[in-house]
Amino acid sequence: MSSQASPGNVTRTPREQAWIALSELFRDTEITERDIHDIATTLCTLGFDVAAAEKILKTEVAPVFGWNLLAVAGNWTGWRDEDAVGLVQDWLAARTSATFRGAWMRSPLAASLREAVFYGLVKPDWQRVARAIALHNNAEADSDMR
Amino acid sequence: MSYASNTDMHDRRLFEHGAEELQAWVNSFLAATNWDVNVRNEYQTSIRAAVGKMRDRALLGEITWQAAAEQLQQTRNDLMQLMRTKSSPIGLAVAEFLKKEGKTLNDLIGRYAVKRHGKDVEFDLLSQAQKDAIYADIVDAAARSNVSVDAVVWRIGWLSRRVVVLSIAISVYEIATSPDPGQTAGREAVLTGAGIGGSVAAGALAGLVCGPGAPVCVTAGAFVGGALAVLGAGMMWK
Numbered sequence: 001m002s003s004q005a006s007p008g009n010v011t012r013t014p015r016e017q018a019w020i021a022l023s024e025l026f027r028d029t030e031i032t033e034r035d036i037h038d039i040a041t042t043l044c045t046l047g048f049d050v051a052a053a054e055k056i057l058k059t060e061v062a063p064v065f066g067w068n069l070l071a072v073a074g075n076w077t078g079w080r081d082e083d084a085v086g087l088v089q090d091w092l093a094a095r096t097s098a099t100f101r102g103a104w105m106r107s108p109l110a111a112s113l114r115e116a117v118f119y120g121l122v123k124p125d126w127q128r129v130a131r132a133i134a135l136h137n138n139a140e141a142d143s144d145m146r
Numbered sequence: 147m148s149y150a151s152n153t154d155m156h157d158r159r160l161f162e163h164g165a166e167e168l169q170a171w172v173n174s175f176l177a178a179t180n181w182d183v184n185v186r187n188e189y190q191t192s193i194r195a196a197v198g199k200m201r202d203r204a205l206l207g208e209i210t211w212q213a214a215a216e217q218l219q220q221t222r223n224d225l226m227q228l229m230r231t232k233s234s235p236i237g238l239a240v241a242e243f244l245k246k247e248g249k250t251l252n253d254l255i256g257r258y259a260v261k262r263h264g265k266d267v268e269f270d271l272l273s274q275a276q277k278d279a280i281y282a283d284i285v286d287a288a289a290r291s292n293v294s295v296d297a298v299v300w301r302i303g304w305l306s307r308r309v310v311v312l313s314i315a316i317s318v319y320e321i322a323t324s325p326d327p328g329q330t331a332g333r334e335a336v337l338t339g340a341g342i343g344g345s346v347a348a349g350a351l352a353g354l355v356c357g358p359g360a361p362v363c364v365t366a367g368a369f370v371g372g373a374l375a376v377l378g379a380g381m382m383w384k
Contacts (some may be wrong), residue, residue, distance in 0.1 A: 030290035071241035073229040075247035
């Protein structure tokens with residue numbers, strides 16, 4: 001895995017790039033096959049397998065962007081890269097803070113609620129991404145064998 | 147009448163009043179839920195109408211695809227803001243939670259150009275037909291809503307409509323079997339009105355106190371405010 005310069009010459013870590021890619025699942029517009037393919041390709045290129053990407057989705061991305069899918073009129077264009085990264089970083093900082101809110105966010109009950117609601121909302125689309133990652137990896141393995 | 151039967155009557159009345167208050171409290175949330183479901187439906191209808199109109203004009207050559215994409219992006223953003231102001235305090239807080247604005251038209255052009263032509267694409271070097279295809283992609287994206295959101299809204303609407311019917315049926319039964327139907331009907335109406343009013347007012351107040359985009363705070367405020375309003379109205383209307 002390597003860091004990559006994105007537009008504006010900002011260097012993003014693979015994890016931050018994964019946040020940006022996965023945040024696309026939470027736009028209030030149809031997630032097309034092209035979107036699924038692009039997200040899967042980005043995650044594969046960054047070196048994340050299905051299990052690692054799913055963990056990031058459940059524990060870092062869905063808790064932040066899941067709210068958008070509960071909104072009457074949510075963001076439909078997606079988030080700018082710096083905003084997506086900033087939102088996740090803010091949330092992670094709040095989760096590790098020594099406050100009542102931080103303690104609640106770290107509790108197993110809160111984690112279960114977040115997974116049930118926020119991850120549950122994108123689970124069908126995530127499963128499409130997971131299948132695309134598996135196909136991508138299988139295709140790469142086949143080409144390596146040849 | 148014996149002491150025991152007086153006590154029974156008193157206990158039954160307390161139980162019925164408690165049940166009515168709980169029902170009124172639930173009704174206040176159903177009202178907010180149904181309100182937001184209706185706003186979502188209005189949002190979808192408005193988007194479809196705007197997209198259909200703009201796409202037809204572009205297909206007829208009355209406007210360019212670039213103009214269609216620009217106008218539609220602005221229209222959908224305007225509709226998004228309008229519908230948020232029309233939603234319940236809880237709906238507004240949820241919508242504002244993320245605070246950050248979405249991508250600009252230039253960002254969207256960049257996204258769809260990359261999707262069509264790869265990461266090294268230079269938009270200015272594309273032909274007009276290729277540029278139009280990218281603008282048309284933006285028009286199409288603006289036309290669609292997330293099916294997960296639609297499914298959630300549909301399920302919530304379906305469930306809340308059925309609970310509303312059940313709630314009305316319970317109210318009709320309580321009024322019909324009450325020794326004083328007029329008094330019971332009045333009490334149910336006052337409790338429900340207080341629950342809805344209290345929930346909306348307390349939700350809005352919590353939004354002011356906690357700041358914009360605080361869905362947990364606003365929801366808690368609406369819950370507590372609705373409950374207090376129902377209890378208060380219940381104490382006044384014995």
